[in-house]
Amino acid sequence: MLTTYELRWFYPGKAPEDIQHWFEQNCLVQPIQSPEAREDLYLYSPKCEFLGIKLRQDQLEIKWRKAELGVMSIGEFIEGKVEKWTKWLCQDPMEESSQLQEILSHPAWVSIKKVRYSQHYQVSSEFSLQPVSSKENIDNGCSVELTHLVISDRDWWSLAFEAFGDDARLLDNLQFTANSIFNTYEGSKLLAVDSYAYPIWLALACR
Template sequence: MGLTSELRWFYPGAPPEAIAHWFKTQCPQQGPVNPETRDDLYLFTPDCDYLNIKWRQDRLEIKWRQSEWGEVQFGDCLSGNLETWQKCVCEELTAAMPEDAEAKGTWVRVRKRRSQRFYQVQDTTIEPMGGDRQGSIGCSLELTQLAIGHQPWWSLALEAYGPPDTLIHTLKATATVLSASYPREFPLTPAASFAYPHWLQQVLQGNGEGCRGRND
């Protein structure tokens, strides 16, 4: 089990070219990133945005929201809803996902193409780390292309990990540095900032256009 503090944003369509270019070449980095492509199955839990259950690569992952910290803002183009989640991974399951799970509409397949960068906080600056998640304290930046059926979306997220008393500082320090170079023509707003369970409700209940959420 582990705690993470997170900021996430979801928007319909493909990532704007300016954001893709920023992630690839302009944000602090250490070498190129190899995107990861996979399908995850999410348990659809209408009107329950504090519980996130997914089947990923033959294991069950459960996340439970622990805290909501409200809106935070960094610079003039990056603001969102900060949350802390706890995750538990079940890796010793012997039964596979039932073949009819998707057909019954309980589980939803989300196709993903995710790129990640990792940072270590040094006082008020951040140090890029190469490869996969490294160290016991840090923050990831991820740019993900998503699809449910024929509906394309994209997401940008910050996820801080480490000892509980370091999470908020690590995330805020990382976001502060990244906001300085983030493309201002595509501001990230609280109306599009929430976790996967709320996003699934937006898409599957027909309210996904513009991803207008709880802060409208």
């Protein structure tokens, strides 16, 4: 089980070039590193915005929204909704429960193709930010993601922060990372009306 504080935005179309360039130059330790490309299957549950269920590479992930924590403002151009989520991973190493073909043919499951640029940061107890590998085990940190999405042949993009660590520090980890990362941001405004998690976005994208 993993508990995170999350800040996320979704927009239709492809990510603007200036935002893509900003992310590659200011958020990634190695700007030319290859993004992660994959296809996830989401269980479409309209009007159920507090629960997300997806199949990722034969691994079932369940996320439950535990709390809505209000709007966080960062400077004059950034505002987003902070939410607390808990995630469980369900693995089947024997692959006895895998029913991929049946899932693919069922209309309740929606395919989403993703190309994701991601960087993990460690947040020290003195609140300094250090980029680290996603494979490195750290106590307190935050991941920053820019993701290109394709659903039903339509393009979307998303910018997200996911803070993890000690429960008492989750909000501080998120706030400090977002403040530091957005210090160099000069793109278009990111508004709270466009800030939500995957369940709400999935309902909007499937209309």
